[in-house]
């Protein structure tokens with residue numbers, strides 16, 4: 001293909017590949033949501049891009065971790081990534097904490113990030129408990145205060161018989177003022193304060209560490225699941241602000257969200273994301289689940305009762321999730337699958353989805369078994385990876401430090 005092209009042109013063509021960086025947390029057993037939503041995109045994009053993949057253990061400690069489990073999870077994730085097809089010849093794989101530049105970069109970027117921006121992050125609000133529905137909470141507090149006042153001071157309740165006395169009207173107005181304004185907001189501010197008080201600075205700062213990961217490597221594209229889009233957007237904002245203040249020193253990255261694979265839902269409640277923190281083991285399929293377990297889990301998957309295999313996220317979330325899973329496993333479009341299963345029943349369809357997943361996992365599980373016997377090989381790949389990315393990380397960091405005016 002390149003026969004008539006002089007060597008430098010080939011070289012340029014190769015080095016023109018887009019720089020892709022992505023990270024994944026070592027947070028325990030991995031499920032097909034992690035694989036289909038994140039890992040598979042990394043694997044399939046390897047040839048087209050210049051890839052750096054990072055096991056982000058510094059992110060993992062933003063929530064409490066058992067130290068031994070964290071180490072074991074880091075090893076497990078490395079094995080899963082390699083077994084899934086991350087090829088050290090094509091991509092660089094390393095552990096975040098093994099490159100100190102990440103923490104250093106995060107500190108500098110902290111000084112270019114606003115608290116207000118971080119407070120808006122959905123993941124922070126969820127993980128710190130700040131996503132409580134304030135509207136519902138406000139109504140609840142209002143009702144409680146009203147009840148107490150009515151009871152203790154024998155005030156007329158709003159619903160109760162009202163005899164129209166001027167005096168009572170005034171009291172009623174004052175009551176409304178207490179309940180609807182200042183007091184309720186004071187109480188809610190107190191609740192928010194308490195929740196913020198117990199969450200860590202690390203959890204709050206999580207997106208800045210992530211921005212550092214991305215910017216250190218002059219990343220152009222960041223493939224992530226839908227839930228991480230907001231974090232890539234804040235990385236862009238931070239990069240743009242830094243460039244504006246100190247001159248162009250970093251590349252502004254783009255999020256890349258793969259649509260169909262982006263969200264794999266729970267098998268037992270298809271309105272929720274598949275998640276390993278779910279209490280119900282039947283809600284997720286682990287990458288190490290054996291064939292029998294996978295068949296059972298899919299057989300029990302929650303669906304609707306009209307027995308038509310059609311994609312309709314609103315009305316048929318269960319079947320739509322299964323169609324999506326089958327489609328990303330087989331790379332067959334959903335519309336073709338709908339045609340194929342037009343006259344099938346749910347039992348047959350679920351059994352077929354299970355077989356697709358089993359087939360997809362077979363080669364991965366075989367390779368996992370090999371890496372289980374040779375963990376030193378995994379350690380060597382990770383150490384080589386950390387060394388391979390060092391020059392670029394050091395180069396970006398020193399460029400940024402210089403631009404910001406650090407050191408002499």
Ligand code: AMP
Pocket residue numbers: 024025027033034035036037038224225226227228261262263264265273274275
């Ligand atoms: P986590 O372990 O939850 O941090 O997820 C690791 C990666 O898998 C992230 O890139 C997530 O976006 C992705 N991921 C996790 N759960 C799902 C899911 N149910 N569907 C699609 N992607 C997911």
Ligand code: TRP
Pocket residue numbers: 021022023024025056059209210213214222223224228231
């Ligand atoms: N926060 C990401 C997640 O939980 C992981 C991550 C850390 C990441 N650093 C990153 C993803 C940089 C992309 C780029 O999935």
